[in-house]
Every structure is written in structure tokens, then in C-alpha cells.
Amino acid sequence: MPQPFDRVFNFSAGPGVLPVQVLEEIRDEVLNYRGAGMGVMEMSHRSAAFEQILFEAKADLRSLMGISDEYEILFLQGGASSQFTMVPMSFLGSGTAQYIVTGAWGQKAIEAGRFEGEVEVLWDGKADEYRSIPNEIGENELASYVHITTNETIQGVRFGHDISVTAPLICDMSSDILSRPVDVSKYDLIYAGAQKNMGPAGATVVIIKKELLDGVSRELPPMMDYRVHVKNDSMYNTPPCWAIYVCGKVYRRLLSLGGLMAVHENNIAKSGVVYSAIDESNGFYRGHAVTEARSLMNVTFTLAEDGLTKSFVSEADALGMKDLKGHRSVGGCRASIYNAFPNDGCIALADFMREFAHKNG
Amino acid sequence: MPQPFDRVFNFSAGPGVLPVQVLEEIRDEVLNYRGAGMGVMEMSHRSAAFEQILFEAKADLRSLMGISDEYEILFLQGGASSQFTMVPMSFLGSGTAQYIVTGAWGQKAIEAGRFEGEVEVLWDGKADEYRSIPNEIGENELASYVHITTNETIQGVRFGHDISVTAPLICDMSSDILSRPVDVSKYDLIYAGAQKNMGPAGATVVIIKKELLDGVSRELPPMMDYRVHVKNDSMYNTPPCWAIYVCGKVYRRLLSLGGLMAVHENNIAKSGVVYSAIDESNGFYRGHAVTEARSLMNVTFTLAEDGLTKSFVSEADALGMKDLKGHRSVGGCRASIYNAFPNDGCIALADFMREFAHKNG
Numbered sequence: 001m002p003q004p005f006d007r008v009f010n011f012s013a014g015p016g017v018l019p020v021q022v023l024e025e026i027r028d029e030v031l032n033y034r035g036a037g038m039g040v041m042e043m044s045h046r047s048a049a050f051e052q053i054l055f056e057a058k059a060d061l062r063s064l065m066g067i068s069d070e071y072e073i074l075f076l077q078g079g080a081s082s083q084f085t086m087v088p089m090s091f092l093g094s095g096t097a098q099y100i101v102t103g104a105w106g107q108k109a110i111e112a113g114r115f116e117g118e119v120e121v122l123w124d125g126k127a128d129e130y131r132s133i134p135n136e137i138g139e140n141e142l143a144s145y146v147h148i149t150t151n152e153t154i155q156g157v158r159f160g161h162d163i164s165v166t167a168p169l170i171c172d173m174s175s176d177i178l179s180r181p182v183d184v185s186k187y188d189l190i191y192a193g194a195q196k197n198m199g200p201a202g203a204t205v206v207i208i209k210k211e212l213l214d215g216v217s218r219e220l221p222p223m224m225d226y227r228v229h230v231k232n233d234s235m236y237n238t239p240p241c242w243a244i245y246v247c248g249k250v251y252r253r254l255l256s257l258g259g260l261m262a263v264h265e266n267n268i269a270k271s272g273v274v275y276s277a278i279d280e281s282n283g284f285y286r287g288h289a290v291t292e293a294r295s296l297m298n299v300t301f302t303l304a305e306d307g308l309t310k311s312f313v314s315e316a317d318a319l320g321m322k323d324l325k326g327h328r329s330v331g332g333c334r335a336s337i338y339n340a341f342p343n344d345g346c347i348a349l350a351d352f353m354r355e356f357a358h359k360n361g
Numbered sequence: 362m363p364q365p366f367d368r369v370f371n372f373s374a375g376p377g378v379l380p381v382q383v384l385e386e387i388r389d390e391v392l393n394y395r396g397a398g399m400g401v402m403e404m405s406h407r408s409a410a411f412e413q414i415l416f417e418a419k420a421d422l423r424s425l426m427g428i429s430d431e432y433e434i435l436f437l438q439g440g441a442s443s444q445f446t447m448v449p450m451s452f453l454g455s456g457t458a459q460y461i462v463t464g465a466w467g468q469k470a471i472e473a474g475r476f477e478g479e480v481e482v483l484w485d486g487k488a489d490e491y492r493s494i495p496n497e498i499g500e501n502e503l504a505s506y507v508h509i510t511t512n513e514t515i516q517g518v519r520f521g522h523d524i525s526v527t528a529p530l531i532c533d534m535s536s537d538i539l540s541r542p543v544d545v546s547k548y549d550l551i552y553a554g555a556q557k558n559m560g561p562a563g564a565t566v567v568i569i570k571k572e573l574l575d576g577v578s579r580e581l582p583p584m585m586d587y588r589v590h591v592k593n594d595s596m597y598n599t600p601p602c603w604a605i606y607v608c609g610k611v612y613r614r615l616l617s618l619g620g621l622m623a624v625h626e627n628n629i630a631k632s633g634v635v636y637s638a639i640d641e642s643n644g645f646y647r648g649h650a651v652t653e654a655r656s657l658m659n660v661t662f663t664l665a666e667d668g669l670t671k672s673f674v675s676e677a678d679a680l681g682m683k684d685l686k687g688h689r690s691v692g693g694c695r696a697s698i699y700n701a702f703p704n705d706g707c708i709a710l711a712d713f714m715r716e717f718a719h720k721n722g
Contacts, residue, residue: 008398012405015602020392023400027391031384037369037681039384041561041607044373044684077438077563078584081598085582115582195599200402202438202563202601221446221476223439237442238556240563241376242603246402320398323405 009345012323013153013298013336014175015195022249022340040245045238053241054234057248064251064260067184067207074206074226075234075244080105080174083191083204084112086224087147087170088119090216091189095144098122098167100137102159103130103152104329105172113147122146129330130155133293143167145188151176153196154327156300156334157293162186168212176297177205178254179339180264188212194243196297197339198250203243254339263339267296270337270346274299277350284357288330302332308360309333316352321345370706373684374514374659374697375536376556383610383701401606406599414602415595418609425612425621428545428568435567435587436595436605441466441535444552444565445473447585448508448531449480451577452550456505459483459528461498463520464491464513465690466533474508483507490691491516494654504528506549512537514557515688517661517695518654523547529573537658538566539615540700541625549573555604557658558700559611564604615700624700628657631698631707635660638711645718649691663693669721670694677713682706 010017030039036049043050058073067073076082087109088097096118099110102125113119122143123134130152140146145168151158153175160180163169168188177192184190188209195201206226213227222228228236254263275294278285278301288300303309309332313325326332337346371378391400397410404411419434428434437443448470449458457479460471463486474480483504484495491513501507506529512519514536521541524530529549538553545551549570556562567587574588583589589597615624636655639646639662649661664670670693674686687693696710 006393006396006398010399010403012399012403012408015403015405015599017399017403023392023402027388030388030391031381032367035367037367037683038371038373038378041384042371042373042376042378044376045562047373047684077440077443077601079438079598082438082584085584112582115580193599200601200603201406201599202604219476221473223443223446223473237440238376238554238562240438240561240601240604242561243563243601322398323408 008320008322009342009348010322011335011337011341011345011349013327013334014338015201016336016338017340018199018246019250019253019340022246022253025249026246041242043241045235045241050241053245053248054239057244057251060248060251060255061205064178064254065182065184065207070209070211071184072208072210072230074208074229075239075247076204076206076229077202077240079193079201079204080172080191081108081112083172083206084109085116086226087145087189087191088113088116089220089224090218090226091168091170091212092117092119092144093218095142096120097145097147098140098143099147100134100149101125102133102149102157103155104327105152105154105174106147106149109147109149109172125157129288130157131288131293132290133157133159137163137165140165140167145170147171151179151295151297153298153336154330155288156295156298157289158295158297160292176295178260178263179267179297181260194247199246200243202240203247205247250340266343267339270341270343271296271299273346273350274335274337274353277353281353281357282361284361285353288332297336297338299335299337300326300330300332302326305360306331312356315356316349319348319352321349321352369681369683370703370709371683372696372698372702372706372710374688374695375699376562377697377699378701379560379607380611380614380701383607383614386610387607402603404602406596406602411602414606414609415600418605418612421609421612421616422566425539425615426543426545426568431570431572432545433569433571433591435569435590436600436608437565437567437590438563438601440554440562440565441533441552442469442473444533444567445470446477447587448506448550448552449474449477450581450585451579451587452529452531452573453478453480453505454579456503457481459501459504459507461495461507461509462486463494463510463518464516465688466513466515466535467508467510470508470510470533486518490649491518492649492654493651494518494520498524498526501526501528506531508532512540512656512658514659514697515691516649517656517659518650519656519658521653537656539621539624540628540658542621555608560607561604563601564608566608611701627704628700631702631704632657632660634707634711635696635698635714638714642714642718643722645722646714649693658697658699660696660698661687661691661693663687666721667692673717676717677710680709680713682710682713
């Protein structure tokens with residue numbers, strides 16, 4: 001059963017489940033943050049208390065991901081969708097950017113890029129319905145940058161390793177940031193909306209190599225200009241204070257759990273429980289992704305007999321397993337099991353899947 | 362004394378104080394929103410529960426402000442600072458926009474506008490240090506739009522009435538939205554960051570006349586395009602769900618208090634208490650704004666003997682009256698007393714001001 005007893009197993013693809021311990025801390029501080037006599041939502045972003053929250057969140061993220069001083073960390077607004085435009089505005093220039101399209105988010109990124117200038121597809125998984133991830137990346141010395149999406153929430157595929165390219169590497173890590181250790185030094189810019197593994201929707205983390213900014217010469221509207229946000233330490237305008245505060249608590253918790261290697265091992269175990277139920281079902285369930293590309297965050301599968309999908313989802317729902325319906329563009333089912341999703345929930349789902357297959361197989 | 366006993370009087374200019382009753386409701390729902398088994402931060406923005414939250418927030422805002430069906434209501438991200446750019450991107454075209462600059466925020470708006478095309482100053486209060494508001498607005502038939510800032514937080518001046526212009530009227534209402542009834546039909550676009558009178562930083566309300574959008578022909582990046590957000594009902598990307606949820610609770614509360622006329626009367630009374638302490642001090646305190654332009658939200662004043670400002674602020678702080686220091690660009694003191702600021706706090710401040718003047722006068 002979930003803990004506390006009145007919580008469900010929330011398989012939402014995002015915004016997604018947050019750690020109960022973090023929510024309990026937040027609850028206790030809503031009206032009064034550590035004796036300040038006010039909550040974090042009510043606090044001037046220029047106050048010492050909030051500056052401390054921002055400073056600690058950045059320091060803890062730096063420590064968690066092993067981000068060197070060569071990188072700046074920003075907390076912006078507008079989600080990955082705003083980054084889809086800010087990235088080419090700053091870094092496309094008069095050159096060509098190359099996009100690796102492994103699913104729906106990669107498609108959105110390249111569409112927004114196309115609006116700003118020359119972009120080309122370096123690899124596209126469309127032919128096999130975005131079930132896989134490229135093994136080989138072509139030549140790209142001349143590209144303004146290469147863009148990848150490390151995890152695709154809709155198709156449930158992911159890069160399980162840090163790729164190397166010769167052009168600057170820019171990465172949408174929205175749905176698997178903090179799910180495993182990454183070698184940040186291989187990336188020139190990482191961005192991620194908060195609402196999967198970090199906190200509530202409304203904050204976007206950008207990790208940006210200082211060197212990359214030196215190459216920007218174009219004048220930009222201030223809110224679209226990374227240099228402005230770097231210069232003002234994410235305080236050019238009022239930042240999304242509350243979302244940053246929650247992210248900070250999540251970072252602190254992940255550190256207390258032993259950091260990203262421990263988190264990763266747990267994610268392998270959790271997703272393994274669900275993938276096993278698929279693989280041992282004799283074809284009753286079919287994973288969407290090829291085995292090597294399987295996401296640890298979004299387990300996507302269909303039922304061989306598609307007519308059973310609806311009752312699968314509604315029977316699970318009645319048992320407190322919520323939001324298992326797949327995205328309309330892929331169909332079937334999707335179990336999103338981000339960092340904060342409890343291990344018990346994966347076991348409960350796998351048990352239910354076996355039972356359901358037995359009953360309907 | 363403040364209620365609950367451990368809360369201070371928070372005079373922050375923003376993010377600012379929220380109603381205790383709203384915070385208590387939020388606290389009780391952090392882990393479980395009305396039996397959903399999850400909190401609002403963890404909820405899919407496509408869920409029925411969140412769609413209801415968004416729908417009700419919009420309906421309640423429409424009701425509170427008397428917004429007709431000729432207007433769309435959006436909840437975006439990026440604060441007023443993003444609107445400073447989005448407005449000219451959509452509506453400046455090849456024409457000229459005219460800005461009425463009544464303080465620091467008007468200056469920021471016109472600077473961002475200048476980046477996008479032709480803008481001109483229709484009125485600027487710089488000569489008298491932004492102490493006043495224009496009585497007469499010049500001719501502007503040919504302007505792409507006229508832009509005003511209804512309340513300036515730093516200088517503490519405000520338009521106390523809805524002006525009429527012939528060009529489309531676009532208005533930054535960030536710091537006094539919902540502080541008084543406005544005739545929305547006089548405006549073509551109203552925008553406001555949430556963090557003064559509505560909720561936490563991270564949501565921006567845009568109220569936009571549908572007709573105004575018909576005139577936009579330019580192609581824009583999707584996140585900068587009001588049409589995209591209208592078409593997707595503020596759900597083109599993941600919206601700032603939590604901030605919208607809190608705003609919705611604040612709208613509901615203002616309705617329960619009797620709506621904006623009641624709120625306005627209370628704001629007149631509250632600010633009157635503080636302005637009286639200034640006016641009756643025989644020049645010990647000096648209001649920054651001329652009387653007719655005095656803000657009901659941000660009471661700005663200096664001490665005739667400037668050397669006393671520091672001890673004024675620190676003695677008040679010790680008594681639980683926080684954040685009374687004026688903005689560095691104006692100096693002196695500032696008491697921000699947004700809708701949710703308790704009446705008792707204004708009385709406590711006025712009492713303290715009289716005592717301090719008596720002791721040091």
C-alpha cells in the first residue's frame with residue numbers, strides 16, 4: 001500500500017510524483033519558513049532567506065551532478081518549450097544545427113529551431129516509430145550545435161550513455177535529469193523542465209558552459225538572452241521562487257539518498273520490475289521500445305489484444321494506480337516511474353499486470 | 362499582533378504576503394488535493410482535477426473583474442518582463458508604439474519595446490522624479506498601441522482611474538490588479554505577474570481582447586505567440602500549475618470578501634492609515650508621490666532627516682514589521698500593503714511611525 005495510506009500510485013508522465021518527505025517539509029513551512037514569519041511564496045526574491053534557498057539549490061545541484069566551475073546554473077521559466085527557441089536564437093547563428101530526433105520532444109525542438117534558421121535532421125527514428133536510439137552519430141564538425149533529447153516520455157526511449165560529438169552538444173534532459181550520473185563535461189548546454197524529477201512545473205534548469213556564451217554576438221530581447229540571466233544570477237526578473245525552493249528540497253533529498261549512482265541503481269531495479277512483467281507475459285504485453293533503448297522513466301507498452309487496454313487502465317485506476325493510459329499518439333499504456341515514484345508502486349503494477357494477463361490471457 | 366501569532370507583518374514589494382486562509386487551505390492539500398491521492402504539484406496538467414482548477418480560476422477572475430466574452434484569459438510564464446517583449450513582437454508591427462512612463466517598470470517596458478521596433482515616449486515623469494501621473498494624454502490615433510503601467514512599485518504612484526485613448530491600450534497591471542474595480546472594456550490587453558495580488562511568482566495573467574489578435578500577421582516562435590496560447594487554452598506547454606492553483610484560491614477568497622469594490626474600499630482605508638501618519642508628522646516623514654498620484658499598494662516616503670532611515674527600518678524590523686526599506690533607486694522607505702496585507706499591520710506601522718517621530722523629532 002502507498003505511504004501515507006491516502007496517497008495513490010501516481011504514474012503521471014509529468015507533472016509527476018514528488019517525494020512524500022519533501023511534501024511533508026513543505027507543508028510544515030507553508031505559513032512560516034524556518035521562523036521567517038512568512039512562507040516562501042510570500043518572500044521577496046531579494047531577501048537573505050530566498051537568496052540562501054537559491055544559492056543552496058545551485059550548490060546542491062552542482063554537487064549532485066558533478067558540475068564544474070566551467071558551467072553556470074540558471075533557473076528560468078517557460079519550460080523546455082521556451083528553450084526550444086532560446087537555444088537556436090543564441091547558438092544557431094548563420095550556420096546549421098543538427099538535431100537527433102528520437103521522439104515527440106525532439107520533433108518539437110527541431111520545429112522551433114527551423115523557425116530561427118537552418119536546421120537539419122542528423123538522425124530520425126520515425127521509420128521504426130521511435131522505438132530506438134542511434135548507435136552511430138555522423139560527422140558534425142561544421143554544425144552550430146547538435147541537439148539531442150536524452151529521454152522521450154511519449155515513446156519511452158532514452159540514451160543510456162553520454163554520447164560524444166565534435167560540435168557543441170545541447171541536450172533536453174527534462175525527463176531524465178538526475179535519474180543517473182551523467183558526464184556533464186560532454187555537454188555544452190543541458191536544459192530541463194522541473195516537473196519530472198525535480199519539482200513543480202514552472203522552473204527550468206539550464207546548465208551552460210561559459211565558453212559557449214562567448215560565441216554569442218547577436219543582440220537578443222533580455223528575457224531570451226542567457227547572458228542577461230547569467231549576469232543577474234537568475235534574478236534579472238522575479239524568478240519562480242517556489243519552484244526553485246521545491247527543487248532545492250529534492251536535490252537535498254537525493255544527496256541524502258547517496259547521490260545519483262544510488263538513484264540510478266534504484267531506477268534500474270524499479271523499471272526492471274515492470275519490464276519483467278512485460279517480458280514474461282508471453283506476448284500479452286509488448287514493450288514499445290527495443291530493449292537497448294528502454295527508458296527507465298517511462299515504460300511504454302501495448303496489449304496484444306488492444307480491446308483490453310481500456311479495462312486494464314480502469315481496473316488499475318480502481319486499485320489506486322493512476323494515469324496509466326498511454327499518450328494518444330502512441331496508444332497503449334505508459335507507466336511513468338520517475339525518481340520519486342515508490343518502489344512499491346512498481347511491484348504493485350507488475351503484480352496487477354500478471355494477474356490481469358492470467359485472467360484475460 | 363499578527364494572526365497566527367508567529368507571522369510577521371510582511372511589507373515586501375513582491376513577492377508579497379498571501380492571505381493566511383489561502384495558505385492554510387494549501388497546507389492541508391499539499392499531499393492530497395481533495396481526495397485525489399496526490400498534491401497539485403504532482404498532478405498531470407491534462408488531468409480532470411487540474412483542468413477544473415484552471416477552468417475555475419479563469420471563471421472566477423472573469424467574474425471578479427467583469428471580463429466579457431470579447432476577452433481571452435491566459436496564464437503564461439515569464440512575468441511582466443516577458444510581456445515587455447511579447448507585446449511589441451505581436452502588436453508593434455511597422456508602426457510606432459507610444460509609452461507613458463510613470464516609473465521604473467514603464468522604463469523597462471519601453472526599453473524592451475525599443476529593441477523590437479519604433480517606440481516613443483508619450484509622457485515621462487522623470488523631470489519630477491516620477492512623483493505624478495499625467496492628467497492629459499496627447500493624440501495617438503496613429504500609434505500601434507499605447508502602453509501604461511497602472512501602478513509603479515518603486516516610486517509608489519498609480520493611475521487611480523481607467524484612462525481612454527484612441528489607439529489600443531495595453532497595460533501592465535502587475536502591482537495593482539484586483540486592488541480596485543477596473544473597466545476592462547477600456548483596455549485591449551492587460552498583463553500582470555502574479556506575485557503581488559494574486560499568488561506566487563511564476564504565473565502571468567494576460568487578458569486580451571480577441572479583436573486585437575486578429576490584427577497580428579507576423580509569424581512568431583510558438584511560446585512568444587499569444588495566438589498559440591489562446592488556441593491551446595494556456596496548455597500549449599505545461600503551465601505553471603501550482604501558481605495557477607494558488608491564484609485560483611485567491612480569486613475565490615476575494616469573491617467571498619464581496620468583490621473588488623469591497624477590496625478597494627479596504628485598500629483606501631489601509632493606505633489612508635499610513636498616509637495619515639505621514640501627513641500628520643509635520644514634515645518628519647515626506648511622501649514621495651504627489652497626493653493625487655499616491656499608490657494604494659506601495660506607500661513610499663522619506664524621513665526629513667535621512668540619517669534616521671536606517672534606525673527606522675531596523676527598529677520596525679525588530680517589532681516584526683519586515684522589509685520597509687525603500688528601493689535603492691529612490692531611497693527612504695516603502696510600505697507595500699497589497700490586498701492580503703492585514704489592516705492591523707497598517708495600524709501597527711502608523712503607530713510606530715508616530716512613536717518614532719515623537720522620539721526622534
